[in-house]
Amino acid sequence: MDKKIKNIPHEEIVTLRELVPCQEGQVVSRTLAQNDAVSVTLFSFAKGEEISTHRSQGDAFVTCLEGVGKITIDGKEYILKEGQSIVMPADLPHAVYGEEAFKMLLVVIF
Template structure:
């Protein structure tokens, strides 16, 4: 029964965002020494998740079965895709290809939107 209540609460939070003008920077906050995240869309076709990285924090190398679009909303980070380095800054985006190892490391406090598209 608790699982149903938790799911309903999570779904309710996402529903509260629908049909409203949202300030992206207000939807996820920086937290000292960590990476904070907030999923705002979770559908069969894909997900949209917001992240806030404290300076020096990151996501270790991993891969995903679907393409993902990383859009920087604040700050600057280093991204590697199959070992190739990229720097992304506010207002820029990079496509992370499916099944290719990638990692993200914040150069400074950094916020991003990650849009994952499923096939």
């Protein structure tokens, strides 16, 4: 049977932030699930790295796992810290920037 959730141990306790190392000068991602209805991805951003402004057809739910990130939604900036979450609504331009080394869980619902 094909696993719906991949790239993560099953039936084992994990700490999500440990699954995506911060690497100097890079954005690192690990896709955990992806289909027509949902996408679940872990990201790490080295300080100063970013995903530039883009749009998504789904609502994007971001949770900060570690560090500090700047989320820009339709031109408005939000500072996201460990344990905090924000929703980037579908079809609005948005971007993510590592204010410092930053790790996040992204869940997009299409």
